[in-house]
Amino acid sequence: MFTERTRLLARIALLLVAGFLAVSLGAYWVSRDTLRHNLAAEGLPLTGDNIYSEIQKDILRPVFISSLMANDTFVRDWLLSGEKDTAQIARYLREIKEKYGTLTSFLVSDLSANYYYVDGVLKRVRPDEPRDAWFYRVREMQPAYELNVDPDAANRDIKTIFINYRVFDYDGRFIGATGVGLPLALVAQQIESYETRFRRRIYFLDAAGRVVLASGRTPPAAASIRETPGIRDVAERILQRHGSPQQLEYAHDGATVLVNARHIPELDWHLVVEQNDADAVRPVRQVLLVNLAISALVTLLVLTTALIAINRYQHRLEKAAATDPLTGALNRLAFDVVFQVALRDCQRNGQALSAILIDLDLFKQINDSRGHLAGDQVLRAAAELIRSQLREADVMARWGGEEFLVLLRDCPLENALNVAEKLRVTVAAHDFAAGGETQPLTISLGVAEHAAGDSAEALFHRADRALYQAKRNGRNRVETTPA
Numbered sequence: 001m002f003t004e005r006t007r008l009l010a011r012i013a014l015l016l017v018a019g020f021l022a023v024s025l026g027a028y029w030v031s032r033d034t035l036r037h038n039l040a041a042e043g044l045p046l047t048g049d050n051i052y053s054e055i056q057k058d059i060l061r062p063v064f065i066s067s068l069m070a071n072d073t074f075v076r077d078w079l080l081s082g083e084k085d086t087a088q089i090a091r092y093l094r095e096i097k098e099k100y101g102t103l104t105s106f107l108v109s110d111l112s113a114n115y116y117y118v119d120g121v122l123k124r125v126r127p128d129e130p131r132d133a134w135f136y137r138v139r140e141m142q143p144a145y146e147l148n149v150d151p152d153a154a155n156r157d158i159k160t161i162f163i164n165y166r167v168f169d170y171d172g173r174f175i176g177a178t179g180v181g182l183p184l185a186l187v188a189q190q191i192e193s194y195e196t197r198f199r200r201r202i203y204f205l206d207a208a209g210r211v212v213l214a215s216g217r218t219p220p221a222a223a224s225i226r227e228t229p230g231i232r233d234v235a236e237r238i239l240q241r242h243g244s245p246q247q248l249e250y251a252h253d254g255a256t257v258l259v260n261a262r263h264i265p266e267l268d269w270h271l272v273v274e275q276n277d278a279d280a281v282r283p284v285r286q287v288l289l290v291n292l293a294i295s296a297l298v299t300l301l302v303l304t305t306a307l308i309a310i311n312r313y314q315h316r317l318e319k320a321a322a323t324d325p326l327t328g329a330l331n332r333l334a335f336d337v338v339f340q341v342a343l344r345d346c347q348r349n350g351q352a353l354s355a356i357l358i359d360l361d362l363f364k365q366i367n368d369s370r371g372h373l374a375g376d377q378v379l380r381a382a383a384e385l386i387r388s389q390l391r392e393a394d395v396m397a398r399w400g401g402e403e404f405l406v407l408l409r410d411c412p413l414e415n416a417l418n419v420a421e422k423l424r425v426t427v428a429a430h431d432f433a434a435g436g437e438t439q440p441l442t443i444s445l446g447v448a449e450h451a452a453g454d455s456a457e458a459l460f461h462r463a464d465r466a467l468y469q470a471k472r473n474g475r476n477r478v479e480t481t482p483a
């Protein structure tokens with residue numbers, strides 16, 4: 001059964017929780033959507049742009065160096081004069097490599113098929129050697145140069161971007177190919193720093209969709225993205241040779257992955273920048289959790305405060321309902337309940353229970369001579385004085401107009417008579433104030449002990465009879481009547 005109080009608290013809790021949830025979730029959804037939108041519209045494309053321009057910068061410089069080499073009269077003269085002094089061209093290639101900080105530099109002669117590098121002749125290129133296929137391609141191609149990614153035989157087969165520049169004699173005949181190589185690791189480092197900064201996956205795909213370059217953090221998948229679950233849904237669109245970048249997304253492991261892809265014509269590669277939606281939204285989700293925790297705390301605080309206020313209010317109401325407003329003593333209704341409990345306790349514990357009925361003597365005269373308000377003042381003061389003489393466990397109730405009943409737990413008749421006498425003496429010795437003047441007052445007391453089998457009425461009746469006796473015997477007295 002729910003009490004009224006529980007229902008009220010539940011309603012407050014419901015309102016607070018609903019309000020907090022609406023605000024927190026609303027803010028979360030708006031922030032999440034804005035974040036997603038910004039990510040797709042700006043974040044990922046910007047990362048793609050930055051990486052792309054870094055790559056262009058990395059590539060343009062070696063292209064320029066290779067162009068210088070191909071047009072260098074020394075290189076052309078050396079080839080045309082019969083490639084006599086290998087040390088000379090080796091020194092030249094070393095100078096280029098060291099001056100420009102490239103990974104490698106090379107010259108291949110069409111006439112001798114010698115592959116020159118910084119230490120002299122590395123090998124002879126052969127049309128039937130797959131690793132030399134690039135030279136025969138360059139020999140036949142139209143453009144002045146090409147970019148080619150191959151392992152570098154002169155450098156422990158490190159994956160290298162070669163710039164293969166065609167060299168001509170002074171009559172425009174092809175006499176060889178020269179250029180420099182750039183380690184892919186440089187680009188990979190760049191990618192890694194971007195990945196760390198933005199928590200994004202960045203990698204390059206070849207035309208077939210295989211990962212050809214990625215940072216150490218994103219190991220290349222063996223298969224093409226055409227066969228990789230999730231991304232294969234958008235693989236064909238990623239692998240289009242489009243001029244402009246594309247914004248795509250695919251689902252993987254229950255999360256949405258946002259993709260920005262662009263074709264890099266210089267390498268015929270595709271640059272892919274990915275971000276898992278859950279990673280991007282994590283900070284917003286953390287804010288949501290903090291908000292919910294604060295909301296829970298506020299709800300708890302409000303409920304606790306409400307509970308304390310309700311309890312205090314209820315306690316005040318209960319007290320007001322149980323006590324006499326003038327004297328603060330229990331009223332008859334509350335006393336009946338307390339008496340039944342006290343009686344049960346004393347019977348169970350074999351303790352004596354006594355009652356003293358107190359009546360203020362000639363109180364009518366005080367009212368008549370000093371006025372009703374002064375009478376109230378004396379009545380209140382008398383009640384206070386009597387209560388101050390009692391133990392904590394004793395109970396005092398306003399029995400009638402100027403009558404009080406005191407219930408003494410664990411108190412046989414003899415002790416009760418002593419208490420009554422003490423009360424009488426204390427009141428008689430006290431100077432009461434009434435309307436600015438002192439007012440003497442005495443009380444008469446009737447004492448009775450509860451006897452086995454006694455009803456409440458019987459006990460109070462005997463106390464009443466004793467009180468009547470005290471009045472009759474001249475007031476300011478303590479009397480008792482046998483059971």
Ligand SMILES: Nc1nc2c(ncn2[C@@H]2O[C@H](COP(=O)(O)OP(=O)(O)OP(=O)(O)O)[C@@H](O)[C@H]2O)c(=O)[nH]1
Binds near residue numbers: 326
């Ligand atoms: N001021 C005031 N007077 C009250 C209150 N309750 C009862 N009285 C008055 O107390 C008086 C009691 O008078 P009586 O019952 O005649 O008895 P008494 O004058 O005290 O004389 P004895 O009891 O014979 O000593 C009455 O005049 C009541 O009106 C109260 O709350 N305030």
